[in-house]
Amino acid sequence: RKEVEQDPGPFNVPEGATVAFNCTYSNSASQSFFWYRQDCRKEPKLLMSVYSSGNEDGRFTAQLNRASQYISLLIRDSKLSDSATYLCVVDTGFQKLVFGTGTRLLVSP
Amino acid sequence: DGGITQSPKYLFRKEGQNVTLSCEQNLNHDAMYWYRQDPGQGLRLIYYSQIVNDFQKGDIAEGYSVSREKKESFPLTVTSAQKNPTAFYLCASSPNRGAGETYEQYFGPGTRLTVT
Numbered sequence: 712r713k714e715v716e717q718d719p720g721p722f723n724v725p726e727g728a729t730v731a732f733n734c735t736y737s738n739s740a741s742q743s744f745f746w747y748r749q750d751c752r753k754e755p756k757l758l759m760s761v762y763s764s765g766n767e768d769g770r771f772t773a774q775l776n777r778a779s780q781y782i783s784l785l786i787r788d789s790k791l792s793d794s795a796t797y798l799c800v801v802d803t804g805f806q807k808l809v810f811g812t813g814t815r816l817l818v819s820p
Numbered sequence: 821d822g823g824i825t826q827s828p829k830y831l832f833r834k835e836g837q838n839v840t841l842s843c844e845q846n847l848n849h850d851a852m853y854w855y856r857q858d859p860g861q862g863l864r865l866i867y868y869s870q871i872v873n874d875f876q877k878g879d880i881a882e883g884y885s886v887s888r889e890k891k892e893s894f895p896l897t898v899t900s901a902q903k904n905p906t907a908f909y910l911c912a913s914s915p916n917r918g919a920g921e922t923y924e925q926y927f928g929p930g931t932r933l934t935v936t
Binding site: 752 | 851855860861862863865868870878908910914916921922923924925926927928929930
């Protein structure tokens, strides 16, 4: 089983839609969780950290479910500029992170 | 401006040559990392360093070497022993505030290496 698994997509949504991605992780001891965004041929950029209580940043909401070992990202009111690949990232301990292969989002006019 | 710089952005080499990729950060971060990314694949950890003069192998260290003589710098050498060196190489740093917690990583713009 992969350490971090994501649906590769692509998710095709119209502008203004709400879209959600899930990600599962295998290490029950993981403590740190993040969502990164990666544009084509660019470096990953931190979108948000994911806390046990969940967190929201504008149109983006992240949730953690430790019992089922998954994290989610919800994007409301999608913009064209949200088109990117979203990487689920989980710690393996010892200051190391493991990156999922990403979920591709395409927002169309 | 604080950040991570990598140079060059594109690099072309002939097979059999060693090549060194530069990574510099002025974020005062203790930890630094090197990853490679291949099309359709996730990031894979090559080497990482949590403190100056110390570094550890990641998941795919064979054919690579690093040094960490200064806090700000973590160069990666791709040796001729690396069988498939063509890839997108990403350097990252992390605050590493201790207490056993793993913190977010910040990435440089990457170097695209092509070996023919």
